[in-house]
Amino acid sequence: MFNKVSIIGCGLIGSSILRAVEKKKLASKISVYDKSNQVMEYLKKNFSVNICSNLTEVAKDADLIIISAPLSSYKEILLSIKSNLKLNSILTDTGSAKKEVNKIVNNLGLKNISWIASHPIAGTEYSGPDAGFSSLFENRWCILSADDQVADDKIENLKKFWSKLGSKVKIMSFEDHDYVLSLTSHLPHAVAYSIVRTAINNEDKFKNDVIQYSAGGLRDFTRIAASDPLMWKDIFFDNSENILKVLDNYSKNLDEIKSAIENKDSKKLLEIFSSTKKVRKEIIDAGQDTEKPDFGRK
Amino acid sequence: MFNKVSIIGCGLIGSSILRAVEKKKLASKISVYDKSNQVMEYLKKNFSVNICSNLTEVAKDADLIIISAPLSSYKEILLSIKSNLKLNSILTDTGSAKKEVNKIVNNLGLKNISWIASHPIAGTEYSGPDAGFSSLFENRWCILSADDQVADDKIENLKKFWSKLGSKVKIMSFEDHDYVLSLTSHLPHAVAYSIVRTAINNEDKFKNDVIQYSAGGLRDFTRIAASDPLMWKDIFFDNSENILKVLDNYSKNLDEIKSAIENKDSKKLLEIFSSTKKVRKEIIDAGQDTEKPDFGRK
Numbered sequence: 001m002f003n004k005v006s007i008i009g010c011g012l013i014g015s016s017i018l019r020a021v022e023k024k025k026l027a028s029k030i031s032v033y034d035k036s037n038q039v040m041e042y043l044k045k046n047f048s049v050n051i052c053s054n055l056t057e058v059a060k061d062a063d064l065i066i067i068s069a070p071l072s073s074y075k076e077i078l079l080s081i082k083s084n085l086k087l088n089s090i091l092t093d094t095g096s097a098k099k100e101v102n103k104i105v106n107n108l109g110l111k112n113i114s115w116i117a118s119h120p121i122a123g124t125e126y127s128g129p130d131a132g133f134s135s136l137f138e139n140r141w142c143i144l145s146a147d148d149q150v151a152d153d154k155i156e157n158l159k160k161f162w163s164k165l166g167s168k169v170k171i172m173s174f175e176d177h178d179y180v181l182s183l184t185s186h187l188p189h190a191v192a193y194s195i196v197r198t199a200i201n202n203e204d205k206f207k208n209d210v211i212q213y214s215a216g217g218l219r220d221f222t223r224i225a226a227s228d229p230l231m232w233k234d235i236f237f238d239n240s241e242n243i244l245k246v247l248d249n250y251s252k253n254l255d256e257i258k259s260a261i262e263n264k265d266s267k268k269l270l271e272i273f274s275s276t277k278k279v280r281k282e283i284i285d286a287g288q289d290t291e292k293p294d295f296g297r298k
Numbered sequence: 299m300f301n302k303v304s305i306i307g308c309g310l311i312g313s314s315i316l317r318a319v320e321k322k323k324l325a326s327k328i329s330v331y332d333k334s335n336q337v338m339e340y341l342k343k344n345f346s347v348n349i350c351s352n353l354t355e356v357a358k359d360a361d362l363i364i365i366s367a368p369l370s371s372y373k374e375i376l377l378s379i380k381s382n383l384k385l386n387s388i389l390t391d392t393g394s395a396k397k398e399v400n401k402i403v404n405n406l407g408l409k410n411i412s413w414i415a416s417h418p419i420a421g422t423e424y425s426g427p428d429a430g431f432s433s434l435f436e437n438r439w440c441i442l443s444a445d446d447q448v449a450d451d452k453i454e455n456l457k458k459f460w461s462k463l464g465s466k467v468k469i470m471s472f473e474d475h476d477y478v479l480s481l482t483s484h485l486p487h488a489v490a491y492s493i494v495r496t497a498i499n500n501e502d503k504f505k506n507d508v509i510q511y512s513a514g515g516l517r518d519f520t521r522i523a524a525s526d527p528l529m530w531k532d533i534f535f536d537n538s539e540n541i542l543k544v545l546d547n548y549s550k551n552l553d554e555i556k557s558a559i560e561n562k563d564s565k566k567l568l569e570i571f572s573s574t575k576k577v578r579k580e581i582i583d584a585g586q587d588t589e590k591p592d593f594g595r596k
Contacts, residue, residue, distance in 0.1 A: 096514075121513050124591030125578065131591070141511055170510075180507045183497045185514025191493050192515070194552040196574040198544060199481045201551070209478045211580050212468075213439055215419050216394075216483025217490070217522050219587045224515050226578035229571035236559050236567060246496060247556055251549070253499070254492040258545055261534050269534060273527035276494040280423065280524035282509050289517045293422030293429070295593040 001161065004029040006062035008055065008077055009069030010039050011228070012123060013094045015132030017066060018047065020165045023134045033058035034129075035073070042129045055080040062086060064161065066118075067093040071234035075104055085113050090154055092118045096181060096231075097238035098145050098174040106147075114154035116146040119177065120167060121185075127228040138166030139287070145174045182242035187250060189232055190243065192225040299459065302327040304360035306353065306375055307367030308337050309526070310421060311392045313430030315364060316345065318463045321432045331356035332427075333371075340427045353378040360384060362459065364416075365391040369532035373402050383411050388452055390416045394479060394529075395536035396443050396472040404445075412452035414444040417475065418465060419483075425526040436464030437585070443472045480540035485548060487530055488541065490523040 005027035030049040052058035059081035122140040260268040303325035328347040350356035357379035420438040440460040558566040
């Protein structure tokens with residue numbers, strides 16, 4: 001569907017896109033680049049696509065460029081490729097925060113390039129090119145954001161691209177995206193990091209016990225607390241305003257539970273616990289999780 | 299291995315024990331009782347064991363009595379059965395908090411009865427007798443706690459019982475149990491309830507979006523926030539001292555992340571995120587979770 005697709009950054013997400021584009025034959029030519037030598041070696045060994053040695057080369061003549069690198073590297077990447085972008089091409093990314101990145105792109109003053117941000121809500125707790133797989137995006141949402149002046153047919157094109165990767169596509173403003181994701185993804189990550197740290201920052205005496213008996217709840221949190229540190233540091237900085245706001249709301253909710261425990265307020269606790277029970281059912285009904293007990297771990 | 303095993307309370311855990319004891323033929327006679335009429339109807343329809351209409355009847359002549367009911371119901375249950383307990387029998391339970399319950403049992407002044415608390419670290423987010431299954435305890439830990447005067451052969455007997463259900467058994471003091479579990483299970487539940495409440499207590503405008511895009515992290519938390527409300531209210535009350543203490547430590551860890559975000563302290567955030575990444579590996583190495591990405595949801 002595109003003559004040339006270029007992927008900048010080939011970790012879990014980038015390499016999954018690469019695999020899917022190759023498998024589904026969505027481009028006549030695929031070019032890739034990653035700033036890590038180790039990743040480049042992996043790509044050379046495992047793929048027969050055009051592996052570029054620098055950003056200028058990977059950007060050239062691409063009809064669709066996908067930046068799939070940490071948010072903090074966008075500025076440098078964009079400055080390197082801006083004069084090599086093809087007229088009428090689409091520039092997109094896969095980042096988890098949008099508002100700051102959008103400012104950076106707008107400041108470049110690109111002409112005749114359609115910047116449409118993408119956020120595939122897909123991933124695992126593993127990172128790196130060997131963790132990727134072509135079906136990662138199947139039945140997952142992908143959120144697109146673009147300014148008003150972007151042509152509808154370009155948005156339609158990118159929408160088709162993600163649909164071919166198996167995703168369900170939704171259009172959302174940059175601002176709404178960052179707010180919704182601060183609740184569904186960024187807050188859970190902040191909380192997971194804190195709880196795992198609380199459990200292990202504990203006297204050594206009980207360290208082994210904590211690991212051993214983690215099936216009582218803790219292990220669920222360790223999955224997302226195992227996500228890529230650099231990527232998450234960037235997300236927390238880029239979306240700090242929303243994240244700090246929802247963290248405050250969260251602390252209030254936690255204090256409410258604390259007070260109810262202190263005051264032995266059964267009614268309040270039961271009310272809180274019952275309200276959250278419903279949410280899981282809604283998530284399963286929306287096809288966003290499995291209804292198998294224990295995530296079907298067994 | 300026992301002449302008569304009696305189970306008081308037949309929800310997820312009690313009915314799973316019932317299924318396993320029946321399947322593995324660990325008792326010549328099994329008696330069960332549940333105070334809910336609905337549960338009793340379910341048991342009558344689905345099991346051909348001795349279904350008792352009251353506590354006195356279920357306790358009589360049992361060599362092993364297992365209380366698998368909410369912690370807040372123990373006092374009433376124990377007062378009803380205390381004069382019907384068989385000499386030299388074993389009294390156990392399956393509760394998630396131990397210190398308070400142990401006080402209640404000690405206050406009864408039971409003679410020639412071995413009270414040994416059990417806590418199988420097993421369960422799913424579902425509750426009720428239809429959610430149980432006989433393999434629930436396989437490869438899961440079961441923690442036993444008993445006072446010093448309890449005879450070793452009785453502890454050995456109960457240990458064998460859980461081993462036959464497939465569990466790995468560990469002995470721990472009542473106090474250590476409650477502290478370790480406050481970290482591995484009770485804190486995660488408090489946090490999960492708070493986060494799900496934060497995400498849905500949100501303006502209605504975004505409610506559907508939050509459900510829709512929950513795969514970014516939130517959905518992992520909803521599993522444990524869907525656990526039985528009454529059971530969790532009781533646990534929070536019975537283990538309030540430990541829980542309030544670890545919640546304070548947790549809040550400090552969360553504040554550390556907040557400050558690092560506010561101060562754009564990359565080094566600190568990376569240090570926090572890297573430390574938690576290791577824990578997951580240790581949990582998987584300890585056989586307490588699956589290493590399949592995304593819990594093997596796909």
